Structures are given as structure tokens and as C-alpha cells.
Amino acid sequence: MPPEEDEGADIVVRLDEVLAARGITLTELAARVGITVVNLSVLKNGRARAIRFSTLAALCRELDCRPGDLIDYRPAADRT
Amino acid sequence: MPKKSPLRWSRADGVVVQLVLILALAATLLSFVFSLVWITPLLPADGSGPIMNSVTVRLPEGTPTPEAPVPPAGPEYGIEASQSMVITFHDPTTAQRFLLTLPALLAQAAAALVMFNLLRVARSLDVGDPFTPANVLRLRVIALTVLAGTLLVPAAEEVGEGLLRAEVLGTDGFEISYVLGGVSFTMVFVSLLLLGLAEVFRRGTRMRDDMRGLV
Numbered sequence: 001m002p003p004e005e006d007e008g009a010d011i012v013v014r015l016d017e018v019l020a021a022r023g024i025t026l027t028e029l030a031a032r033v034g035i036t037v038v039n040l041s042v043l044k045n046g047r048a049r050a051i052r053f054s055t056l057a058a059l060c061r062e063l064d065c066r067p068g069d070l071i072d073y074r075p076a077a078d079r080t
Numbered sequence: 081m082p083k084k085s086p087l088r089w090s091r092a093d094g095v096v097v098q099l100v101l102i103l104a105l106a107a108t109l110l111s112f113v114f115s116l117v118w119i120t121p122l123l124p125a126d127g128s129g130p131i132m133n134s135v136t137v138r139l140p141e142g143t144p145t146p147e148a149p150v151p152p153a154g155p156e157y158g159i160e161a162s163q164s165m166v167i168t169f170h171d172p173t174t175a176q177r178f179l180l181t182l183p184a185l186l187a188q189a190a191a192a193l194v195m196f197n198l199l200r201v202a203r204s205l206d207v208g209d210p211f212t213p214a215n216v217l218r219l220r221v222i223a224l225t226v227l228a229g230t231l232l233v234p235a236a237e238e239v240g241e242g243l244l245r246a247e248v249l250g251t252d253g254f255e256i257s258y259v260l261g262g263v264s265f266t267m268v269f270v271s272l273l274l275l276g277l278a279e280v281f282r283r284g285t286r287m288r289d290d291m292r293g294l295v
Contacts, residue, residue, distance in 0.1 A: 039295040049293030 012072045015044045018063050033058040094206050098199060105195040112188040119177045125169065131181055134168035137245040167248050176247070179240035183233050190229035197222050211284040219281055223274035226267060234262030 019029065026044060030037040035055060042048050056067055063070070111130075117123055118131050125133040147161060169176055197218040204210045245251060 035295060042293065043295045047293060048295045050290075051295050055295055 010074050012074050013043055013046050013048070013070065014072060015040075015059070015070055018065055018069055019044075022063055024063070029059075029062060032062045089205070091206070094202060098202050098206075101195050101199045101202060105192060105199065108188050108192045108195065112185065112192060115181045115185050115188060118181055119174060121174065125172050125177060127168070131184065133170070133172060133180060134166050135180065135241045135244055136164050136166050137241050139163050139165055140245075140249055140251045167244060169244075176244060179244055182240050183237040186236050187229060187233045190225050190233070193225045194222050197225075211281060211288040213285055216278055216282045216285055219274060219278035223271050223278055226274060227271035230264055230267040230271060234264075238262055 019026065026040055027037055030040045033040070033055065035058075039048075043051065051071075056070070059065075059070060060067060114123075115131060118125070125131075127133045169180070172180060201210065201215050201218055204212060204215055
């Protein structure tokens, strides 16, 4: 099914939860990963439309976690 | 560090281009207004201004070919007298003024529309965001305006001259073959290239949208 037809389905970003669990600030993580605080904030607030694999790998490296700890898929039915 | 190309677009280039376009657009709009006013009897039509009160038309069918002032042919050349004549209107009516200025009006309107849209595209370069839906539309407008001007201006010339000739000489109006013969196929090709460029911008806009929000 094309993305635009899957109305209501969403990718959930749990970066804020992992940051809190690791006790790292957004600014510190941005410096370690090598992307701007603005872009990391876009990701944290769920406004990102795509993420590079290199960025995802760097986040997992610095936060010592797996991609599934950072992003999750929530089907449309679960949002009601 | 890689060297900067001397052809790289700089801010100064953008300023110069915009300035030239603004001046040219202002001049074109002034000419357009002058042409509009010239249609009315407010301005003299004695040929002293920028708008000609005469047209060059073909000789009527059956008119004897004028004699050339020199022998018509030699071992190395051939000479033919002109098959056209000039009709000058010393005191044209409003309708005649309209037919005399119509090609210029169409050309000036098309040029102004093209320059206005080019100016908007140049300004988007300053902002650093040329791949937008608005620029796609502007390029399409430019392309279609060039195409329309290429087709309509020669047609207006031929139709106007034909009607004026018919009015003065009592001959037939105009022929479709002559109307189409004035079209520049080079400019038709240019307008097709511009449509292609608009399509490039459309795809670039779509790619840019895909990249927006990428971290």
C-alpha cells in the first residue's frame, strides 16, 4: 500500500525516552553524533520525515541501544 | 579546498540580473502604455514617433512586376524588383491605429510577462530556494508566453497588414499560408525547451520535498 494511502499509521520516535534513561542532553548527543541540534530536535519531536542510516547508526552507537529502541511503528487502528 | 568556479552564480550576479530585468520591464511597460495611448487620436500619427504609421504589404495579384533600375541579370547575378509596397496612413482612424499597433502590443505584453516571471525566479535564487512549485508555474508561464508570442505576433502582423491592404486597395484580406509563414520555428523550439526546463524544476521540487525533514 502506498504511504499516502496508509492514513493514520505513524512512526513513533522514542528518542526523548532513551535520552532520559541515559541521562544525556540533546545538545551533547548532537555533538557526539555530528548532526545539528536543530535536526536532532526535529527528530525528537516527531517532525522528521526520513532518517539516514548513518544517523541512525550513530545514535545507536552513542546511546548504546538498537534501532527498535528509538523508533517504533504504530498502526492506524492503535491510534484510536 | 576545491577552487571556486569562475562561473559560479554569486549574489552580485543576482543583483545585476534583477536590476537589468527591472529596467527592461519598466521600459517595456512604458512602451506598452504608449502603444495603447497611440491607438486613440490623442497622439499624432505622422510617423515621427516610435510607432510607424505605415505598413509594407505585398503587391496585389496581377500587378505588373516593377522594373529593376539595372539590367535584371548578368553572368554572375540576378536582380528582381521588390514584390512589396509601403502604404502610409497620414491620418489613420482608430481602427487603423489598432491594426498598426496590434503586433507591437502583443509583443510588448508577452515580453513584460516573461520578464516579470524571470524576475520572480531570480529573486527566489537570492533566497536560496529555487525548487518551488511557484517557480515551476512561472517557467511554464514563460514557455507558453514565448510560444503564444511566436504564433500570435506574426499572425497579427499578417492579419493587420492584410486588412489594411484590403481597405486601401480593395483587394482580398489575407491568406492563411502567409500567416503561418511568419512563424519562427526556432522560437517554437525555444518554448519547447523552456517547457522541458519547467519539467526539470518540477522534478527538482519533488526531490527537494522528499529531502525536507531528512535527518
